[in-house]
Amino acid sequence: MTRVLIVDDDKxxxxxxxxxxxxxxxxxxxxxxxxKAMDVAKRIxxxxxxxxxxxxxxxxxxxxxxxxxxxxxxxxxxxxxTALDDTDSKLVAFGAGANDYLTKxxxxxxxxxxxxxxxx
Numbered sequence: 142m143t144r145v146l147i148v149d150d151d152k153x154x155x156x157x158x159x160x161x162x163x164x165x166x167x168x169x170x171x172x173x174x175x176x177k178a179m180d181v182a183k184r185i186x187x188x189x190x191x192x193x194x195x196x197x198x199x200x201x202x203x204x205x206x207x208x209x210x211x212x213x214x215x216x217x218x219x220x221x222x223t224a225l226d227d228t229d230s231k232l233v234a235f236g237a238g239a240n241d242y243l244t245k246x247x248x249x250x251x252x253x254x255x256x257x258x259x260x261x
Contacts, residue, residue, distance in 0.1 A: 142168045143260055146187035148178045148204065149222065150196045154245065158191060158222070161249050165256060175199050179207055187217060189259055192239070194223040194230065202237050209238035218259035222247070 145167050149155050155171045162169040170185050172178045175196040182190070190208065194201035201221065208214040220241045221234045231242050241255050 142166075143189070144168045144170055144185055144187045145256065145260075146178070146182055146185065146190045147171045148175060148190065148196075148201070149173065149193035150175065151193065154193070154222075158252070161252055162256070165253055167256070167260070175201070175204055178204055179211070182208070182214060183211075186213065189256060190214075190217055190219045191222050192219055194221060194225055194234065202233055205234065205237035205239055220255055220259070222252070 145162050147155050147158050147169055150173050152173055155173060159169040159171055170181065170187065172181050192201050192204060205219055208219060218240045219238060220243060221239045222243045222245060224245045226244045234242055240259065243251060243255060
């Protein structure tokens with residue numbers, strides 16, 4: 142089954158995203174502590190990573206760079222899901238290796254469309 146890793150310290154957001162992923166027929170794996178994200182990713186080998194930016198250390202920007210620097214995750218699609226809607230944040234996220242960017246709050250259909258773009 143296709144695995145989607147959700148990394149976000151907001152448990153309300155991850156619950157909603159988890160529901161969307163299940164309804165799309167994918168297997169969600171939630172990590173609410175950014176410091177545990179890399180270990181979990183190495184264990185489950187996700188097909189897609191949904192990553193928040195505003196988290197305690199490491200931040201989403203740092204995690205994105207860490208994933209891209211790790212051979213097994215160099216080409217795993219990363220979609221940023223964040224409340225940050227400024228141009229600088231988007232530029233830094235894409236510069237760190239993100240494949241796409243979705244601003245909270247978002248429509249469920251937008252998330253589904255972005256996931257399918259990378260998974261189908």
